[in-house]
Amino acid sequence: MSANSASTTTGTGKSSGTGTGFRIPKVPFWVQIVAGLVLGVLLGWLARSQDIDWLYTTLDQVGHIFVQLLKLAVAPLVFFAILVSITNLRKVNNAARLATRTLLWFMITSLIAVAIGLAIGLITNPGSGTGLTPKDGKLPESNGSWLDFLTGIIPTDVITPFTELNVLQIVFMAAVAGIAALQLGDKAKPILALSESILELLQKALWWVIRLAPLGTVGLIGYAIADYGWDLIGKYATFTADVYIGCALVMFGVYPLLLATVAKVSPLQFFKGAWPAIQLAFVSRSSVGTMPVTQKVTERLGVPKEYASFAVPFGATTKMDGCAAIYPALAAIFIAQIFDVQLGVGDYILIAFVSVIGSAATAGLTGATVMLTLTLSTLGLPLEGVGLLLAIDPILDMMRTATNVAGQALVPVIVASREKILDHDAYNSASSSPVDEIENSDADADADADADVDAGRKDAVPVPA
Numbered sequence: 001m002s003a004n005s006a007s008t009t010t011g012t013g014k015s016s017g018t019g020t021g022f023r024i025p026k027v028p029f030w031v032q033i034v035a036g037l038v039l040g041v042l043l044g045w046l047a048r049s050q051d052i053d054w055l056y057t058t059l060d061q062v063g064h065i066f067v068q069l070l071k072l073a074v075a076p077l078v079f080f081a082i083l084v085s086i087t088n089l090r091k092v093n094n095a096a097r098l099a100t101r102t103l104l105w106f107m108i109t110s111l112i113a114v115a116i117g118l119a120i121g122l123i124t125n126p127g128s129g130t131g132l133t134p135k136d137g138k139l140p141e142s143n144g145s146w147l148d149f150l151t152g153i154i155p156t157d158v159i160t161p162f163t164e165l166n167v168l169q170i171v172f173m174a175a176v177a178g179i180a181a182l183q184l185g186d187k188a189k190p191i192l193a194l195s196e197s198i199l200e201l202l203q204k205a206l207w208w209v210i211r212l213a214p215l216g217t218v219g220l221i222g223y224a225i226a227d228y229g230w231d232l233i234g235k236y237a238t239f240t241a242d243v244y245i246g247c248a249l250v251m252f253g254v255y256p257l258l259l260a261t262v263a264k265v266s267p268l269q270f271f272k273g274a275w276p277a278i279q280l281a282f283v284s285r286s287s288v289g290t291m292p293v294t295q296k297v298t299e300r301l302g303v304p305k306e307y308a309s310f311a312v313p314f315g316a317t318t319k320m321d322g323c324a325a326i327y328p329a330l331a332a333i334f335i336a337q338i339f340d341v342q343l344g345v346g347d348y349i350l351i352a353f354v355s356v357i358g359s360a361a362t363a364g365l366t367g368a369t370v371m372l373t374l375t376l377s378t379l380g381l382p383l384e385g386v387g388l389l390l391a392i393d394p395i396l397d398m399m400r401t402a403t404n405v406a407g408q409a410l411v412p413v414i415v416a417s418r419e420k421i422l423d424h425d426a427y428n429s430a431s432s433s434p435v436d437e438i439e440n441s442d443a444d445a446d447a448d449a450d451a452d453v454d455a456g457r458k459d460a461v462p463v464p465a
Contacts, residue, residue, distance in 0.1 A: 029214075029276070033283055036217030043218065044225025059222035066216030069209045070289035073202055075162040078288060079174045080199040081313035086178030087192055091306040098415060102311050105411045106319045107356050109258070113250045113321040113403075114355040117329030118348055120246050126239040126330060127337025167288070171317050203292045210280060210293065217283045224394045236392050239334050243396050246326040247403040255410050263417035265427055273301040273430030274409045281405035285397045290405050291316040298409045301430050302423035303416045311415070315408035320371070322400030322407075325355040328375040335376065335385030347379050354378050 040059070047055040089095035153172050155161045161169035181188035256267030271278075277294040284290055295312040299305050329351050336343050354375045376383055389396075416422040 032214035033217060033279055036214035036283070037221055040218040040221030041225055044222035047222065047226040056223070056226045059219050059226055062219030063216060063223050064219070066209075066212060066219060066284075067286075069212070070206075070284060070286050071165065073206045073209065074167065074286075074288050075165055075170055076198070077202045077206065077291065078167055078170050078313070078317060079162075079177075080195050080202065081291065081309075082171055082174035082317070083178045083181070084192070084195050084199050085310035085313045086175060087181050087188075087195075088306045088309045090182060092304070092310075094419070098307055098419065099310070101415045101418070102314065102411060105414055106315065109250075109254070109407055109411065110319075110321055110325045110356045111352060112254055113246075113325035113407075114329045114352045116249055116254070117246050117326035118333070118351065120242050120249075121330045121333035124238055124242055125333075125337060126242050127334040129238075167317060206289070206292055209289075210284075213280060213283050220283070220285070220394065236389075239330065239389075240392060240395060242330050243327060244399050246330065247322050247399045250321055250326065251403050251406045255406060258410065258414060263414045263422075265413065265417060265422070265424070269428055269430055270301065270410070270413060272432045273297050273427070274406060275432040277405050277409060278402050282398045282402040285394065285401045287316045287320070287401060287404045287408065290401075294405055294408055297430075298412050300426065301409070301413055302425070302427035303412045304421055304423075307416060307421065308412055311412040312408060315411060319408045319411065320400075320404045322403030323397075324371050326403070327396065327400050328355060328372050331372050331385075331389060332375055332379060332381065335381055335388065336379075338388060339382050339385060341381060343379070350378055351375060 043055060043059060046052065047059060089099065092098060153168055155166070155169040155173065158173065160166070161173065181192055255270075259265050259267045259270050274294075274297045277290055277297045280293050281287065281290045287294075291313060294316065295308055298308045298312055303311070332347075332351055333343065335341075372386055372389070373383055376385060413422065413427075
């Protein structure tokens with residue numbers, strides 16, 4: 001082979017390619033997301049201002065298809081992620097201790113978040129001066145109560161939770177299956193191997209959906225602007241600002257403080273590493289849909305894979321600082337003011353209790369209606385108040401979900417650091433590389449691992465003298 005025709009290869013076996021042919025520049029994923037946001041706003045404004053029905057319908061369908069694709073993977077993804085994550089704990093020392101510490105920090109951060117939400121609501125009075133009245137509210141199509149929450153954990157059969165997307169029941173069945181597999185030991189190895197393969201298959205398919213996020217952004221944002229308009233959003237200006245400010249205080253105030261004082265690591269490095277998951281959560285509005293990315297960035301931040309594979313799926317279904325803490329606290333105050341109901345200290349304590357204990361009801365899906373109705377029913381507030389907030393829910397849900405996912409990556413870092421199992425070298429070298437690079441790096445790592453195995457096998461073969 002001539003020198004001119006030979007291609008230069010790197011240490012990883014990849015061709016570096018030195019040809020002078022024209023190449024289309026690769027657009028970073030975050031740029032695609034931002035472009036989708038801008039284009040969505042412009043198309044939404046155009047559809048509303050010019051009353052273009054076909055554009056309105058197209059935006060609605062594009063956003064709907066993207067969300068449906070995410071939901072399509074939710075049920076099996078949650079089941080196998082929880083099952084595999086529980087069985088992976090057998091590979092970790094002090095598994096029970098790690099699980100307990102994880103749950104404890106979930107509760108601590110949720111309590112801090114709900115306290116911030118209550119404080120902002122009491123200071124700003126978001127329900128005053130909106131012009132909204134109780135007549136503007138309507139009963140939600142579905143609601144939650146403590147009885148439904150407690151009795152709804154155990155399914156009546158194994159099929160319905162998957163067809164009706166009851167995530168809480170799916171989590172219950174997966175937890176039972178995981179614990180049973182641990183008890184069976186070696187007998188369960190074939191099932192565990194199959195479960196891990198199915199989980200990898202689902203995550204690969206979900207990666208393809210995630211790559212469609214820029215298009216989904218155009219549809220979701222465009223439809224929100226076209227359907228609701230700026231005038232309606234203006235009525236909720238204080239409440240919307242409260243939600244965004246509350247989430248920002250938690251994400252960029254409380255979390256960095258915990259990282260610096262409790263975990264004793266750099267907050268800036270955390271956000272550099274976790275940024276791909278946070279930005280995807282903002283667009284997709286789904287903690288579960290973002291879960292594969294969240295787990296990858298958490299591992300990239302130095303959290304051991306065996307522990308991250310437990311903590312992140314667990315958090316994606318139960319850790320909701322945005323949807324289950326800040327939002328219901330502010331929403332309860334907002335609705336109470338609209339319906340002229342006075343809340344006392346006992347009511348605020350109940351809000352905190354519901355937020356910390358009942359956050360699993362949010363189930364990691366888009367929207368937090370079930371959690372809000374659970375909070376309102378506990379306080380005795382009119383459920384019609386939910387209807388007041390449905391109009392702007394997509395706008396609020398973006399920031400709420402971004403906060404959720406940031407917290408789901410934060411807690412494993414804190415626990416791993418406290419337990420001295422955090423890889424600080426990996427943490428300090430974490431970058432904000434986009435989603436596609438995370439996936440490619442994983443593929444490269446798998447290829448390198450396979451190459452090492454093959455090399456080991458070759459070395460083991462006797463060489464004739």
